[in-house]
Amino acid sequence: MPALNKLFDQYNDRVAFLAVYISEAHPSDIWQMESNIRDKVVFASPKNQEERAEIATTCVRRLGLKFPSVLDEFGNSTERAYTGWPDRIYLIDSAGKIAYKSKAGPFGFKPEELAAALSRLPSRIGHVGISNF
């Protein structure tokens, strides 16, 4: 996450960042991970949207994300549309087309690939113009 915050700092003026909070990958009642017990991150699966919102609030605070986050609805429609679980990164260009799609996490979650994709975005006139110097 620090890597993503760093990219946010770098591109904040021309790219919007949005975290989409989806189903927990390892809730305690389904597939608990030892590493999460060690880190004291133990959550049962939320039973409804309110519970999910509560967990999301805690998590977003602990993750220390600098950019806004939204909560997928309880039917996980957005996760399903984007195959976002357990984690995944997309870059959508200003025409609304997908410019970068990471492979599925955890293996494919690579902020450095996003960094490369961001650097390939066409720079907007005025941002790297002479006026900046």
Add this chain to the structure above:
Amino acid sequence: MKNNDIMAGSRRQAKSRRILRFLAGLFITLAVVYLSFGGFVFWAMHQPPEVFGRVMKRIPGPVAFLLYPFETLWLRARVGALNIGDTAPDFSLERVNKTGPIQLSALNKQQPVVLVFGSYT
């Protein structure tokens, strides 16, 4: 004397044939078990997160990770329907801090958007 030798020889041959048949049977059985279990894990990878999580919980320790090319299967199972150049599906979702919804298409009007899907665990 000679007859006895021939009989002993064919008994030995019969015995080694039995062993070979047994080994071949064992190999085929193990292969079938290995492939069907792998097929089951691959099927589970295509299911919703809760179903996949429940399946993985029942598989002891790192078995699935050690016996199968887990990462390759996972990346293939979770490749998803969207491709580079596709129109990003629109959504409108409530902010975690409950200050109203954000609509992707509205956010995307003026600028590119990075979407980070994830949770905490």
